[in-house]
Amino acid sequence: MPECKNCSSFVTQNYVRVFAPNGMDAPRVCPHCEDMVRDGSQVREARSVRQ
Structure with missing residues (x-):
């Protein structure tokens, strides 16, 4: 089962x-990572509160 690289939460194959990114088998962040966002090839903390 695929997992988020940031928080290790389960994600579906469709989400992946x-x-x-192409060639990766797990996302860098997922909907459970409310305070994190993708920024190019990196993951960073969100600058604003997620709603």
């Missing part, structure tokens, strides 16, 4: 297909 859409949100993970």
